[in-house]
Amino acid sequence: MKGENDPLASFWMPFTANRAYKAHPRQLVSASGMHYRSADGREILDGTAGLWCCNAGHCRPEITEAIAKTAATLDFAPTFQLGHPLAFELAQRVAALMPEGLDRVFFTNSGSESVDTALKIALAVQRARAQGARTRLIGRERGYHGVGFGGISVGGIVGNRRTFGIGLPGTDHLRHTHDLTRNAFSRGFPQHGAELADDLQRLVDLHGAETIAAVIVEPMAGSTGVLLPPVGYLQRLRDICDRHGILLIFDEVITAFGRVGGATAAESWGVTPDILTMAKGLTNAAVPMGAVAVKRELHDAVVDHAPAGIEFFHGYTYSGHPLASAAGLAALDIYSAEGLFDRAKQLGGYWEDAAHDLKGRRSVIDIRTTGLVAGIELEPRPDAPGARATELFHACFDNGLLIRATGDIIALSPPLIVGKAEIDEMFSLLGDLLDVID
Template structure:
């Protein structure tokens, strides 16, 4: 048997080879690592001691800001009190308290909650619930799932199947069968540099009717869309688009699923995109902001009609053969409850409505800078689309990412798009800092 080499903690942490990093240019990173060692409120601390302004809320998730004492205390207390409890045929009080509080935040009839551990798991859970629902209602031929081009729904096989970002799909085989996609809403010709929702493009929703005509409604179970397609580069839905999708789904008995993993918990200035757009889907997937990123957790909201469709079996039988070892994990529940307290006490779920205009003005001040071909925004989300370098797609945005980090600002890039989504606690002076830094960066890159 091989005896592990004895190394110090510092030696292990300086060995970068063992960790296969997700969604990362591993070779580039390991040649010039960008290490974060601490975080507080709006800033990360880098390994070389710099304060890095967090322009992305981590990965769209640290909505309440970093290191919030109330959440830290709740997690510490819960670990000591009840570190783990199974959710299969057992329960613990915080799981039920959290579900009830969450259900109370959603409009009726979205009044039941199924806990997961991530956005990817929330998506796969919602898709499975949709399929099982139609079967429970005697509509077993409804097996097809629809997504949207350029959609991002996590990295499970269900999520990449209904997702529409080619890089996330092309190397993983046939994925789920029976899946199709409607067109995305991005239209530079008509909507470039729109502030907020575009006026043009509601009729893009009618592409759903074409796909239904191809497959027949009797075979289609559900359509899943992000209210705002964020990970692909912040594609804001045209006015009336989501309402039209709801109407078409109702017409054909197709479940509508909103993926609110990013838009949930205050990102648009309302608790959820459901509230912002005044469109109520049948299922809603969430994660990220549920615990402000402190502990992995996700949740799927289901309408009462869906839940009740499963409650007709004998009482001693399992209604839905699905779940996770860590569903409703006690520590995650404690983190989520404390996070909801912070949101409520500081008015964070609606705070963005107060600063959205200032954010929008700052973002659009970058119009006219070199290589900028579009700017998009909604709530506290923003995107700056850059003209790609011929023959080198993504390179220009990645240059901007690296220069921003060197200038003490963390941004996200997807393709040749810079994406922004800072914590909801951001102040106007920090908004100024973000756009002053990006203005300088965009003037420097090739």
């Protein structure tokens, strides 16, 4: 209303308990390298790379200078029936980092848009192959694929779905892979659960392969709490998809650009999808951008066999935006020059040991790590699920560490420039606070 003088009231914050936050706001006002600075002047060690995205650390001058130079030269150029050099250069650079064959790149503005784009591409490919009856899309329980209607339809996090109706028709879900009974405190991929991939065969038997266009999974389910694929699980999914003509989409919005080692989880873990989504680390989060990498033969099926004119009726005003393209190119230069895609391999063992040293701490019921990511699962309070992790999130911030809480799971994913001293600092503080939080 006019005249309202509460400076916090107008911003309806995303994925936030707005009433609780605005009663006790915690704000970040600047950042550099591995640290944020809070509104009250404290340094906050970034244990989450912002939101899984600032992989090269904060406010890198190479990126800010590239953005500023481009903003002064070409602030915007449409990519509908036109183009500009930076978008083509970035697409070529991204394609070179993808698994063999995924060398056609469609730009978006976020992970959510990347997912909806990938689902549309899958439907377009099946139609171009004269498989137009293949319209069903399969996701997975506990999967997070952004917040578009396509993403929440194939996603499997209940809170993201329940308010918004039935979503896209013709979607279904595989069982999730989380199994505390058999896999608690595993180091690396859990040994048990590869057979859960056979749930796809169950859905094939239920619906008919001829109705299924694509399956989308996160190689590592991140936002739901760092759920790693059981040994052999991803390959088993790949085999079932191949057997039945189903496209396999990997949602690598979190795992691409060095998080688990290598440019992608697909490369690091030896299973190649047909379509791969990315965002976050693509520009080191300096400018919003996402992308979808597609196998060349799938691109050609749509583009080369369409009538003259527009082949794929989809896109965004800001697809391949000049500033985002400049940020992406600068970020890729940093990743290459500093060998950041290898950091998860170099530090992975140290990181894993530091995380697993929390075993036995109060309320900890599981620890999961891969690359430079960790999930620490806490036993829920009987009367208040999620409250313990939220309290730990606030306590960490107040003591100089940014973590992420999702349900009763703490997720850590620091910038890839992290060092051993900072790893020690993170887990030491976490251990101390776990001991005092009931």
